Amino acid sequence: MSNVIVVDQLSKSYQLAHRSKRPQKQSLREAVTGSFFSLFKRPEAEVRAEETQETFWALKDVSFEVEQGERLAIVGRNGAGKSTLLKILSRVVSPTSGTVRYRGRMSSLLEVGTGFHPELTGRENIYLSGAVLGMSQAEVRQKFDAVVDFAEVEKFLDTPVKHYSSGMYVRLAFSVSAFLEPDILVLDEVLSVGDANFQRKSQKKMRELAAEGRTVLFVSHSMGAVREMCDTAIILDGGRVSEKQTVDVAVGSYLRHSVRTESATLPLFTEEVDLLAVELSQDGLPHTEYDGDKPLDVAIAFKIRHTLDNFRIGFYIKTVMGELVTRALLADWDSAAEDASIGECVVRATIPARFLIAGSYVLEVHCSRFGIGDFFADAASFPFRMRASTLYNTQHANEQTFGFVYLNPNWRLERV
Structure with a gap:
């Protein structure tokens, strides 16, 4: 095809004015007398002294x-x-x-x-x-x-x-x-x-x-x-x-x-819970990019400062656009974990193989009491990437536009 638009070495600049001096606070008397005597001053000199020009390249x-x-x-x-x-x-x-x-x-x-x-x-x-x-x-x-x-x-x-x-x-x-x-x-x-x-x-x-x-x-x-x-x-x-x-x-x-390209700085402290460590690993080794054909392990270490009822801990997986892919909380699977006693704990979870479509994601640690806001809010975010599974469509090895999760609907082909 032929080119219908050709942009070559295009630049656009603007001149920005900046005031080099800021007016100081004055009493009412100083303001009134200053206004009177300013009638006899030369305004041109004042303007030149207060304003500077900067070239901004849009x-x-x-x-x-x-x-x-x-x-x-x-x-x-x-x-x-x-x-x-x-x-x-x-x-x-x-x-x-x-x-x-x-x-x-x-x-x-x-x-x-x-x-x-x-x-x-x-x-x-x-x-x-x-x-x-x-x-x-x-x-x-x-x-x-x-x-x-x-x-x-x-x-x-x-x-x-x-x-x-x-x-x-x-x-x-x-x-x-x-x-x-x-x-x-x-x-x-x-x-x-x-x-x-x-x-x-x-x-x-x-x-x-x-x-x-x-x-x-x-x-x-x-x-x-x-x-x-x-x-x-x-x-x-x-x-x-x-x-x-x-x-x-x-x-x-x-x-x-x-979005944030580095993992959160740990530990994080609150009055109720301390978040000590978060690790994403595969085959026992931590990475930032993972093989979609293998499960992904998540470990969250935390310390409870005093006994908490209705305690919730787990993680959200989101896209880099902030769209929620899934939520996983310990309390959803183990009701006994809702009442947490003082001490240090580690919770472990596994994201199954061939679950996430290839792309970039963020794991956000969620820690709260039911009905009360997240203790760490958006502070505990950990970005990671998934490579495409070899068993599925790998037309786009790095970024796919087919949603967020793989689905195996247990297809059955019947010939008549």
Whole structure:
């Protein structure tokens, strides 16, 4: 396929002003007299003395290419430069240096409130948007009913869009962008405003656009939406861009760097319980990456300071996105363990072989009394990775998109 977008050594800088002096606290008398005498001072000298300038690079030497029909996600933390990049691509902002070249007609939906004239009705804004894209009124009329049906705003079509809710506004803006036949569609964190049904419709429409050979650039903090909508992704960090990767690999890499990458520092102390040690091991050896074909052993050492009733200890397994995979508490299996006496203890558990799909996870130690909050809250987290089981689909050896756990449903094939 040919490249429809080529970004070469793109950079964008801003000048930030900083005050070098902070006003000191003054009494009422000092404030009044100071205000009076300030009338006879030269303000220019004061401003020069108090303010300094700093060059901030929102983007620095960003280069990548996008092929026709590609659905590319741009992933990164707040302030990484994602919106700045899309604004430059959409020609809303000019770059400091570097070039952007693209072929075809681009439609951009950058944020709620952009693209429409607030005083015009929904109907008028549809025709205005078509004119901006270079379409004739006859071409817009051919697409008009499809735009309105998809947006579900027919009842408010002749109402000024300034009276629309944010959801209505985004639905109409997305419909206009998607149905007025752009060659390139640019979306910046806007679909999160719509409801679940509209998000599903939007995802389906984006897949249809890509199948028609149209190109989609998508920015979102929802990694679920990124995985649903896109095939490839780049990561922006501090204004610099990573090499383009498949969306699963990029999202996995981004999430691993976004959450705690080191195990909690032990021991942890509370008035009731001390958490002394936590060990994940396989074949008797501790690791951070484990073989999916073998069981994974968990050992939790703790000290009870005084007798506790309704005592609970165990762990949660979560994805790096924070989604709960499973919960395992000793009290669920051994009711006698609910009443804990003073002293040191070790509880051991085993995560069975071929249980977790390959990927990155976090084991969170849970220790509490029933009805009372966790003693250690989020402080006792331990990240680990699972490699794919050789007995199951290993199409993606490092990151799989088939859920979180393996299922053996005891298949039976009967030939008739």
